[in-house]
Amino acid sequence: MIRTVVGLLALWAGVQAAPTRRDTSSxxxxxxxxxxxxxxxxxxxxDLFLGIPYAQQPVGNLRFTVPQSLNETWDGERDAKEYSDxxxxxxxxxxxxxxxxxxxxxxxxxxxxxxxxxQLPVGVWIHGGGFYQGSGxxxxxxxxxxxxxxxxxxxxxxxxxxxxxxxxxxxxxxxxVAESGNTNLGLxxxxxxxxxIRENIAFFGGDPDxxxxxxxxxxxxxxxxxxxxxxxxxxxxxxxxxxxxxxxVSASPLRDEALDQDAFDALAKEVGCDGSGSGExxxxxxxxxxFEKLNEALNGTxxxxxxxxxxxIDGDFIRKxxxxxxxxxxxxxxxxxxxxxxxxxxxxxxxxINTTEQFYAYLTGNQSxxxxxxxxxxxxxxxxxxxxSQGIPAYLGDAxxxxxxxxxxxxxxxxGDYMMHANRRRQCTAWAETSTPAYCYRFxxxxxxxxxxxxxxxxxEVAFVFNNIAGLGYHYGKPFTADTPESWVRLSEMMASxxxxxxxxxxxxxxxxxxxxxxxxxxxxxGNEVDILxxxxxxxxxxxMEGDTWRQDAIEYINSIADVYER
Numbered sequence: 377m378i379r380t381v382v383g384l385l386a387l388w389a390g391v392q393a394a395p396t397r398r399d400t401s402s403x404x405x406x407x408x409x410x411x412x413x414x415x416x417x418x419x420x421x422x423d424l425f426l427g428i429p430y431a432q433q434p435v436g437n438l439r440f441t442v443p444q445s446l447n448e449t450w451d452g453e454r455d456a457k458e459y460s461d462x463x464x465x466x467x468x469x470x471x472x473x474x475x476x477x478x479x480x481x482x483x484x485x486x487x488x489x490x491x492x493x494x495q496l497p498v499g500v501w502i503h504g505g506g507f508y509q510g511s512g513x514x515x516x517x518x519x520x521x522x523x524x525x526x527x528x529x530x531x532x533x534x535x536x537x538x539x540x541x542x543x544x545x546x547x548x549x550x551x552x553v554a555e556s557g558n559t560n561l562g563l564x565x566x567x568x569x570x571x572x573i574r575e576n577i578a579f580f581g582g583d584p585d586x587x588x589x590x591x592x593x594x595x596x597x598x599x600x601x602x603x604x605x606x607x608x609x610x611x612x613x614x615x616x617x618x619x620x621x622x623x624x625v626s627a628s629p630l631r632d633e634a635l636d637q638d639a640f641d642a643l644a645k646e647v648g649c650d651g652s653g654s655g656e657x658x659x660x661x662x663x664x665x666x667f668e669k670l671n672e673a674l675n676g677t678x679x680x681x682x683x684x685x686x687x688x689i690d691g692d693f694i695r696k697x698x699x700x701x702x703x704x705x706x707x708x709x710x711x712x713x714x715x716x717x718x719x720x721x722x723x724x725x726x727x728x729i730n731t732t733e734q735f736y737a738y739l740t741g742n743q744s745x746x747x748x749x750x751x752x753x754x755x756x757x758x759x760x761x762x763x764x765s766q767g768i769p770a771y772l773g774d775a776x777x778x779x780x781x782x783x784x785x786x787x788x789x790x791x792g793d794y795m796m797h798a799n800r801r802r803q804c805t806a807w808a809e810t811s812t813p814a815y816c817y818r819f820x821x822x823x824x825x826x827x828x829x830x831x832x833x834x835x836x837e838v839a840f841v842f843n844n845i846a847g848l849g850y851h852y853g854k855p856f857t858a859d860t861p862e863s864w865v866r867l868s869e870m871m872a873s874x875x876x877x878x879x880x881x882x883x884x885x886x887x888x889x890x891x892x893x894x895x896x897x898x899x900x901x902x903g904n905e906v907d908i909l910x911x912x913x914x915x916x917x918x919x920x921m922e923g924d925t926w927r928q929d930a931i932e933y934i935n936s937i938a939d940v941y942e943r
Contacts, residue, residue: 403488407576409449412456416488420520425484425580427460430572431565433478434541439663440548441558443480443568459483459513464671465542466681467509472851477545477667482538482569483512484580485519487527490534494581497533497588499879500573500614502540502566504593504622504835507547508681512537515849522842525869526876530888533879534582536573540565540598544674547685548662550640552655554633559690563601567693570602570613588616588879592838596622600698600803601687607695608706616882618713618875620841621720621834624806625698625799626687629746629942633688643683646673698799699938702806709810711882713875715817715907716800719768719831721792730782732762738787746942759930760790768792769822769831777829784829793927794941796834798934801924804900804907814900815884816907816924821867824860825853837910840864843872863912866893867919871910893917900924 403423404413414425431443438444462470463479490496501517503510511517519535526532540546546562553559574584591599600623602614644650647669649661662670676682687694701707726743729735738744739753748756760767767785777784800816807814819837825847826833839847839855845865847854856864869892874884884897897908898921905924912918934941 425456431480462511465509469509485535490581495583497586498582502591502595504595508543529890531880549633549636587614590618592620600624604701623803626943627795709812711813717819720796721788722830723834725788725791820911823855824857840868
């Protein structure tokens with residue numbers, strides 16, 4: 377279901393204007409391979425190093441191959457003044473940016489006062505987009521504002537965004553792919569980027585031992601997969617993790633590689649590779665197909681992908697379903713932030729369901745992914761009763777939901793729980809079981825560009841975290857407007873400061889000289905299972921700690937049958 381939503385994730389950070397005003401200075405950094413020259417942004421007094429390759433580009437025989445480390449050095453200087461092309465994707469998050477296969481790059485943003493001796497913590501943003509769209513160059517991911525705020529409150533860090541292969545380019549799967557070992561390429565791209573950062577970030581003034589990985593939706597799931605990768609092996613690539621609306625338990629079924637065989641075979645046939653023998657022969661044929669021909673086959677109607685490939689269990693990078701990894705405590709034990717938005721389900725749930733019978737048919741039919749056994753479906757109907765006072769968003773009267781279906785709140789309460797809230801609760805519980813610090817949240821604000829009926833939907837916290845008051849990168853409506861209450865702006869400032877505090881010293885309460893509204897964020901632990909509710913009304917921020925008991929019985933049931941959901 378995550379793949380059916382257009383523009384599901386991404387992220388940004390900018391308070392006023394896009395970082396376009398540049399002076400004539402050219403900050404230079406010599407990394408292991410050679411010297412890069414960036415640009416200075418005088419709006420924020422920041423150095424930007426953009427479009428830096430972290431791997432050999434996956435073109436030619438490197439297409440559909442695990443990413444390869446850089447293998448060249450050079451004398452002189454190379455420019456790092458512009459974003460590279462984005463990785464090829466399909467959907468509204470990708471159409472705004474130039475795309476190509478040669479896309480494995482990252483971007484480094486730091487305050488201009490930073491030098492090689494600064495040893496600052498590092499925040500690495502992994503963009504979302506359902507694993508089929510998105511870019512590290514997306515304006516909503518611009519780190520200038522949050523880096524500026526972090527510097528202002530005395531919790532400075534260096535920020536990094538990156539690209540990774542998407543859709544079939546990054547997640548092609550089949551028996552042939554599994555046998556060749558070229559699985560989960562997009563996640564392996566991210567992993568190689570983290571190795572590059574560990575080897576080179578000190579040259580920019582960062583501390584390689586103080587890296588926090590951070591993402592939302594598919595980016596949050598990516599972070600969760602890195603926590604459980606290789607059976608929870610700690611490669612010392614990060615010391616903290618932030619997961620917004622995503623985590624180690626997949627929002628959709630996590631299947632074996634071979635279950636994508638039909639899609640792989642259909643793609644191979646469409647581009648003329650079905651007669652190339654078996655195994656490596658078919659893969660090699662796909663590598664030799666022209667980009668234009670392969671992209672045309674992958675590019676479906678409306679700019680969306682015609683063939684869907686997602687992360688899969690490969691026995692290597694992803695060794696088992698996330699629920700099992702968490703249950704067996706096979707994860708890197710570092711502090712985390714993990715949270716979801718109250719009305720996640722309105723971004724993913726079904727429409728047009730008016731009766732209990734129709735809801736049951738949805739749960740047990742081929743619309744639900746996966747379809748549920750009848751006994752499980754009946755339990756769901758009991759746990760999510762036909763009661764307008766329950767569910768999401770808050771009761772607004774029947775007239776507001778007629779176009780969505782009279783059981784809109786009921787069906788989307790369930791959808792949000794099984795795709796997001798249950799997974800987040802299991803993540804936090806696993807950390808509590810191992811006495812590993814966890815800070816959990818529920819975000820409860822509807823931004824200005826979202827209808828009342830959608831509530832605090834998926835992705836709504838992004839603009840708040842990045843203090844994106846100007847709404848840069850939002851092409852279909854601004855999250856903040858002239859009518860936005862001042863309390864929302866203060867909430868955004870508080871959240872941006874808490875995220876910076878966590879990146880700086882693994883504690884969101886370490887917000888330095890921040891002087892606005894605040895509330896102590898207690899950790900999640902056995903006997904004190906709590907989360908912070910980020911909220912505000914028209915007059916004041918109303919954030920507070922709450923017991924993590926929201927729809928407790930239903931969520932506990934969903935987590936108890938994780939095997940039914942194949943995740």
